[in-house]
Amino acid sequence: MSSPKTVQEKIWTAGLVIIGDEILSGRTHDKNIGQIATWLQVQGIRLAEVRVVADDEDKIVAAVNALRAENDYLFTTGGIGPTHDDITVDAVAKALGVDVVIHPEARSILEGYYEGRGGLNEGRLRMARVPDGAELIRNKKSGAPGIRHGNIFVMAGVPHIAAGMLDALTGELEGGAPLLSETVGCWTAESEIADLLREVEEAHEGCQIGSYPFFREGRVGANFVVRSTDAETVKSAVDSLTDGLATNGLDFTPGGI
Amino acid sequence: MSSPKTVQEKIWTAGLVIIGDEILSGRTHDKNIGQIATWLQVQGIRLAEVRVVADDEDKIVAAVNALRAENDYLFTTGGIGPTHDDITVDAVAKALGVDVVIHPEARSILEGYYEGRGGLNEGRLRMARVPDGAELIRNKKSGAPGIRHGNIFVMAGVPHIAAGMLDALTGELEGGAPLLSETVGCWTAESEIADLLREVEEAHEGCQIGSYPFFREGRVGANFVVRSTDAETVKSAVDSLTDGLATNGLDFTPGGI
Known part of the structure; x- marks a missing residue:
C-alpha cells in the first residue's frame, strides 16, 4: 500500500546559541527557543540543537563554531545591546576570523533613531558594530538592527525584537519540506x-x-x-x-x- | 576601604542537558532551565551551560560527555518515561561506559505504584532501568524515580515531577558561597x-x-x-x-x- 520510494530529500537544520547570564541565573525565562523553533518549522528548517552560554567570549566562540559546523544555519540571540556585557558581535567575529567594523548603514539608522533622543554616544554606536562582511537584518521595533553574515543570524535577546527580526527574514532562507x-x-x-x-x-x-x-x-x-x-x-x-x-x-x- | 583579599573560593558549576524533540519543535515551552537555574543558585552552584538536544542517542552522549567534563555536576531532563522515545538511560549509560541494569528498588517502587493500576508491563518496567552503579532520586509525584550516578542527575522532563526530584536533592550537593x-x-x-x-x-x-x-x-x-x-x-x-x-x-x- 505504500507509495513508490522517493529520493530522501535534504533535511535543513539550524543551531541556536542563546547568550545570556540572565537565563542561566534563572532571572529571565527564555522565550526565544519556542518562537525560533516554531518559525523555523514554517521555513522547512529543523532546530537541531540549542546551547545557552554565559556572557563569556570563549564560551560563545566555542558554541558558535560547534553548531555552525553541524548545521546549515546558525542563529544567536542576546548580547547585541549598547552595554559592556554585550559581546556577541566580538565573539562571532572571532569565531569567523574577521574584524569588527562599523556598518555605515547601521550607523545611519542609529543616528536617525536617536535624533531627538540625545544623539549617538559611544554605547549606542556599539550597536553599529558588525563582523566584517555582514549585512543588516531590519528591526522595526527599535533602532538597532540584527546582523546576517552568510548563514549566521545574530539577533536581539528581547523576544519581541527578535520576533521582528524573524519577520524580516521570513521566506529569505532556503529550506526543505516542512515537517x-x-x-x-x-x-x-x-x-x-x-x-x-x-x-x-x-x-x-x-x-x-x-x-x-x-x-x-x-x-x-x-x-x-x-x-x-x-x-x-x-x-x-x-x-x-x-x-x-x-x-x-x-x-x-x-x-x- | 576594601577588606583584606581572601583566597578565591572554588566556584561550583553545573551543566544541563535537556532531551526532547518537543522543545526543539516548539511544541512545548521549556520550564526546566528556569527552575533548575534558580534551585542551583540556592545550593551555591552556578548553571554554566545548557544544551537542548533531540531524542537521538549520539547527540545525548556527546552533550553529556562534553558538559560533565567541564562542570562539577551534570543534570539531564526528559526521556525517562516508558515509551520507545525515552532513551536517556541508555544514552547516559553509554556516555559512562556502563551497562543498563534493572534497579531492584526502582522495580519494587513501580510494582507498588502500579498495583491496582494494571500492574507492571514491559513499558513500565523500562522506568526501573538505570546505568549500573546508580542510586535513585525519590519522586513523590509519580511512581518513576530519578537517577543519580555520581555527579550526574537524570530527571523527569515534566516540570512538576522534576521539581519534586529537586526537592529530594535539596541540601545534598556540595556547593560554594551562593551568588x-x-x-x-x-x-x-x-x-x-x-x-x-x-x-x-x-x-x-x-x-x-x-x-x-x-x-x-x-x-x-x-x-x-x-x-x-x-x-x-x-x-x-x-x-x-x-x-x-x-x-x-x-x-x-x-x-x-
Whole structure:
C-alpha cells in the first residue's frame, strides 16, 4: 500500500546559541527557543540543537563554531545591546576570523533613531558594530538592527525584537519540506500503550511518534504527536495508531487533548 | 576601604542537558532551565551551560560527555518515561561506559505504584532501568524515580515531577558561597549610562553587572543586576552605581522596576 520510494530529500537544520547570564541565573525565562523553533518549522528548517552560554567570549566562540559546523544555519540571540556585557558581535567575529567594523548603514539608522533622543554616544554606536562582511537584518521595533553574515543570524535577546527580526527574514532562507504533524490525545497512561507506539513508528519509515504525558483533572493522559515530511505517511500512521487504541478499548481525541 | 583579599573560593558549576524533540519543535515551552537555574543558585552552584538536544542517542552522549567534563555536576531532563522515545538511560549509560541494569528498588517502587493500576508491563518496567552503579532520586509525584550516578542527575522532563526530584536533592550537593545579587531599576535607556556600568564593574573585583532593558508603559527603562559572592562587594558596587545615576540626574528604584 505504500507509495513508490522517493529520493530522501535534504533535511535543513539550524543551531541556536542563546547568550545570556540572565537565563542561566534563572532571572529571565527564555522565550526565544519556542518562537525560533516554531518559525523555523514554517521555513522547512529543523532546530537541531540549542546551547545557552554565559556572557563569556570563549564560551560563545566555542558554541558558535560547534553548531555552525553541524548545521546549515546558525542563529544567536542576546548580547547585541549598547552595554559592556554585550559581546556577541566580538565573539562571532572571532569565531569567523574577521574584524569588527562599523556598518555605515547601521550607523545611519542609529543616528536617525536617536535624533531627538540625545544623539549617538559611544554605547549606542556599539550597536553599529558588525563582523566584517555582514549585512543588516531590519528591526522595526527599535533602532538597532540584527546582523546576517552568510548563514549566521545574530539577533536581539528581547523576544519581541527578535520576533521582528524573524519577520524580516521570513521566506529569505532556503529550506526543505516542512515537517508535518498530527496529534492524537488519549486518556491513558502512556505506559499502557508503549508497545503500540513503537510498532506503529517502526511500520512507517520516516515517521516519528512523540509521546507527551500529562496529569489533568485528576487523570493521566497523553498526546501522541505523529511527525513526517510526507502527508501520506502521517495519515497512515495516525490511522494505525487510532485503530490500535480502539482495539485496546480506548477512546481518543483527534487533534489532541 | 576594601577588606583584606581572601583566597578565591572554588566556584561550583553545573551543566544541563535537556532531551526532547518537543522543545526543539516548539511544541512545548521549556520550564526546566528556569527552575533548575534558580534551585542551583540556592545550593551555591552556578548553571554554566545548557544544551537542548533531540531524542537521538549520539547527540545525548556527546552533550553529556562534553558538559560533565567541564562542570562539577551534570543534570539531564526528559526521556525517562516508558515509551520507545525515552532513551536517556541508555544514552547516559553509554556516555559512562556502563551497562543498563534493572534497579531492584526502582522495580519494587513501580510494582507498588502500579498495583491496582494494571500492574507492571514491559513499558513500565523500562522506568526501573538505570546505568549500573546508580542510586535513585525519590519522586513523590509519580511512581518513576530519578537517577543519580555520581555527579550526574537524570530527571523527569515534566516540570512538576522534576521539581519534586529537586526537592529530594535539596541540601545534598556540595556547593560554594551562593551568588548574591541586588537589582537597581531606572527609567533610562541603558545606552545612556553604558560607560557608568562598565566603570563600576571594573572598579569592583569579582563583581558582574548585567543590564536588562525593557519597554513598559510607553517608556524605556532597564534593571541593573549587581552580582558577587561577597556581600560587601555587592553593596559597594550598588552604592557606586546609584551615586553615578544620581550624578546623571536620574532617579532609580532599589530592588528594580
